Amino acid sequence: MVLSYRVQHEARLTEHSDYMRVLIISDIHANVTAFETVLRDAKGQWDYVWCLGDVVGYGPDPNECVTMLRELPHLCLAGNHDWAVLDRLDIRTFNPDARRAVDWTRESLTDENLQWLEALPVTFVIGDYTLAHASPREPILEYILETKTAADNFPHFETPYCVVGHTHQPMIYELFGSFGDVSMNRPVYGQPRTLNGRRQIINPGSVGQPRDADPRAAYSILDFEHNIWEHRRIPYDVAAVQRRMRQHRMPDRLVARLELGM
C-alpha cells in the first residue's frame, strides 16, 4: 500500500517537476480554521504542498482538514496521530486527553478519508530534502527537541536538508564544524533565508496546535529551486475552534491549550 502510494506520488511529482515554491505545513491536527487561515495567507505564493503529517487528532474538524488537503496538489506523510487513528500505534503511550481525541476522531472520519490516511508514506526524499513527520531515524515517533537528538539524527539522512514536524515548535538545527556539533535556533519569521549548504534539520512548526507559547499558526514557504526558506506565523480565530471543540465535548485541557500555544 505504502509502496504503491509512493510510486503514484513520484509520478505526480515528476509531472510537477517544474514546481518551484512549496507550502510546507505540519500538524494541522483537525483545526480547519487555522488551516484555512494559512491557505488564505499564502494564497498565490506556492505551487505544491508538503504536509508532514498529523492531519488529524486533537481538533474538531478531521474530515474537513483531510478533504481540504486532498483537493490541493500535495505530498503528505503519516504522523503518529494519523497512525493512532488507524490502530497502528499503541495509544496507551498517549495521555488520556489525546486518547479520547483519537477515539472521537476514529468514529468521526469517513471511510474514504480513513483509506486516504492508510496510504500515507512515512518518509520521502525529493531533491535536496528528506521529509519525515518526527525524525529521519524514527519517522513516526521521535521528538527532536534538543541538539543531542538532532546530532544523532544527521547520519540518518543523505540529503543536505531534512524537514520534520511533530514537536509543534518551529526550529532550525544546523551541523557545523568537523566534530558533529549542532546549533539550535528559533527562526525569524517573515524573513526569507538562503539555506547555506550546511546540513540542517528544519521544523516549520504546527498549523493547528502550536506548542512554543505562541498560539499563532506556523507554516513555511520554500523556494525549492534556490533553497530559500521562509518561516511564517499568522493569527487565526482560536475561539471559533474552541467553540466547536466544546460542542463535541472534547477535553477542557485540549480546548485551553490552543489559546496558550502550549
Ligand SMILES: [Zn+2]
Ligand atoms: Zn502532532
